[in-house]
Amino acid sequence: MEDNFDRASVPVVTAYVDPSCPFAWITSRWLMEVGRLRPIDLRFEVMSLSVLNEDRELEPWYRAFNDRAWGPARVCVAAAVHHGPAALARLYPALGRRIHDEGDKDFATVVPAALVEAGLPADLADASHRSDLDPQMRAGTAKARQLVGEDLGTPTVVVDGVAFFGPVLTSIPRGEEALRVFDGARLLAGCRAFSELKRARSDGLSFA
Secondary structure, eight states, rough: OOOOOOOOOEEEEEEEOTOOHHHHHHHHHHHHHHHHHSSOOEEEOOOHHHHHHHTTTHHHHHHHHHHHHHHHHHHHHHHHHHHHHHHHHHHHHHHIIIISOEEEHHHHHHHHHHHHHHOOOOOGGGGGGOGGGHHHHHHHHHHHHHHSSSOOOOEEEEEEEEEEEOOOOOSSOOOHHHHHHHHHHHHTTOOOOOOOOOOOOOSSSOOO
16 A cells, blocks of 8 residues: 555545446456555445346346346445445445355345345345335436446446446456556546447456
């Protein structure tokens, strides 16, 4: 961690994430690595793949994924609504480690275990089935859309008010590479003329 810095210059970094999304998890882990090495004010908000894709025609496997993704996202929204952003900052990593690092897709067991780790009430697990939380989830998703535009997904990242979709990563940059990626993404996003940079994925996902 850098010792000498102007606290007023610490960037506020907001990651819009869906707990079921592996790409959002990798990006969040990269941002956590940046935060380990450099002062940033890292925050999380929920944007829902289920909301983004509810009216789209999808391949059957991806429709099934989106239909299941409502539950964990609702629990994250409930944690933020009832216990504040700090609760979400604890719960999201606890969910991500189980769902992605450990590959446990049994949300009925994953969610209660993550709530325990995050120090949150066990009855928040009931939020998985509460559609009354969907307006808040839609509002978070709409906020991300307003910042980036319609052609977006998870992750969406905002650095000091500058928003962009991505970066979409297949593994977690570490050390100096993490900082270079952060500085590069921030530089590109700060250029109003910049719109898109993309290439085909050739590697499988790694959460190591």
